[in-house]
Amino acid sequence: GAGVSQSPRYKVAKRGQDVALRCDPISGHVSLFWYQQALGQGPEFLTYFQNEAQLDKSGLPSDRFFAERPEGSVSTLKIQRTQQEDSAVYLCASSLGPGTYNEQFFGPGTRLTVL
């Protein structure tokens, strides 16, 4: 079966541009996560959805970052007025349920480069 997919895989933006990153989770997965991974670092949590509800957005670094999952499936992470420090790989993950021990399955990521 299909895993988590993300698009685009690569994105180059000029500083100040807005970008939108898409995540298609595994069908039927209730939970969806976004992580940011800077070069040479581990992924860091950004935000979490349970179905369409955004239950935790504590990791979003600024109000320029916005995520949505309006129908409880596909999610979009939007970054407004991109800055060079936003350059990173953005990973999406989904899990079957909201429980503590549900394994998260990761997508291939979108590599964002801000010039």
Add this chain to the structure above:
Amino acid sequence: SQQGEEDPQALSIQEGENATMNCSYKTSINNLQWYRQNSGRGLVHLILIRSNEREKHSGRLRVTLDTSKKSSSLLITASRAADTASYFCATLSAPKIIFGKGTRLHILP
């Protein structure tokens, strides 16, 4: 913030040798996980060890956990070229995962 700290940051070994990576963490945990990340398959969950377990095996992987020292180790036996990747330990602060900075493992032919 990152919970785990892997050691070493980078490791190069000959194919066939064993690779050992260590992880220290800061707070109490219910379980600890190890992940592998390479360009081919992305970030993949390898193994989970619960706080009441001391050792766990999966194929060529052996994970230990010492909750008194807040540390874990990952041993890969009989390494292969395909094991070249970054390895992360991670803890769960439900529902999010908190990753360490990773160990970059390179298997030399």
